[in-house]
Amino acid sequence: MKRRMLVIGIGAGNPEYITVQAINALNRASVLFIPNKGDDKSDLHRLRRDICERFIEGSDYRLVDFDVPERSKAGAYSADVADWRAAVQSTYERLLSDEIGEDEIGAFLVWGDPSLYDGTMGILDAIRSSGKFDLEFDVIPGISSVSALAARHKVALNRIGEPLTITTGRQVSKRLPDTGGNVVVMLDTRDAFASVTEDMDIHWGAYVGTEDEILIAGRLSEVRDEISRRIAEARDEKGWVMDTYLLSRGEDGDID
Numbered sequence: 001m002k003r004r005m006l007v008i009g010i011g012a013g014n015p016e017y018i019t020v021q022a023i024n025a026l027n028r029a030s031v032l033f034i035p036n037k038g039d040d041k042s043d044l045h046r047l048r049r050d051i052c053e054r055f056i057e058g059s060d061y062r063l064v065d066f067d068v069p070e071r072s073k074a075g076a077y078s079a080d081v082a083d084w085r086a087a088v089q090s091t092y093e094r095l096l097s098d099e100i101g102e103d104e105i106g107a108f109l110v111w112g113d114p115s116l117y118d119g120t121m122g123i124l125d126a127i128r129s130s131g132k133f134d135l136e137f138d139v140i141p142g143i144s145s146v147s148a149l150a151a152r153h154k155v156a157l158n159r160i161g162e163p164l165t166i167t168t169g170r171q172v173s174k175r176l177p178d179t180g181g182n183v184v185v186m187l188d189t190r191d192a193f194a195s196v197t198e199d200m201d202i203h204w205g206a207y208v209g210t211e212d213e214i215l216i217a218g219r220l221s222e223v224r225d226e227i228s229r230r231i232a233e234a235r236d237e238k239g240w241v242m243d244t245y246l247l248s249r250g251e252d253g254d255i256d
């Protein structure tokens, strides 16, 4: 079965993060797939729908909601992730087979940028390799939460001539990467910054770019309790938090 897809980065929060290329891609798509990640995250579902309504001209398109399988946390991390990816792959295969035709173009609206902690391209590659579909897809980059965080704090990510490491809360809670440069932490469900012993600067942001945005910056030793408190409050209020932060060793970054 021949299928054509677009993987469109929609930016990480503010509808105005969407690029002209993404708007053009939205307007090329006949079927737009909108993920449901449970009641707690209905804000994100609504934002994707709002983007379609705001930026697509005319009404010659369909929005198709689909439920994203939940990842089990019962087993070993890598086994749970593999099971979850297989479940998402079969969901995508069902969408490709049942919801779009050969002469249509389908689109996934990916939060932020599709290259950063997002499995959409990998899963489409796996589907293509499986030979079940003659699948072609194009990718439109988006403004990631990392770019949005840096812009909102008006700070460069790297120090002069040094590397920048982007990693997860899971990794940082084990130990801070020893790559030497600054560190951006994403997907932190365990307040990993609280266990960092080196006294670094932190630029932290939750729900960056949205109307719920919270930004805090300072020496880790001075602001870590406040960040933990704001995370706990936000979790109580909304049920979920999406936050990203930059840990840096003082000096501002620059070009190299």
Ligand SMILES: C[S@@+](CC[C@H](N)C(=O)[O-])C[C@H]1O[C@@H](n2cnc3c(N)ncnc32)[C@H](O)[C@@H]1O
Residues within 6 Å of the ligand: 012, 013, 111, 112, 113, 114, 115, 116, 117, 118, 143, 144, 145, 146, 185, 186, 187, 188, 205, 206, 207, 208, 209, 210, 242, 243, 244
């Ligand atoms: C599955 S990853 C997706 C990242 C996305 N592809 C990107 O380009 O930003 C989800 C993580 O991205 C970060 N994130 C996404 N949107 C964010 C936002 N608006 N504010 C703060 N962090 C955000 C959080 O660390 C969250 O746990």
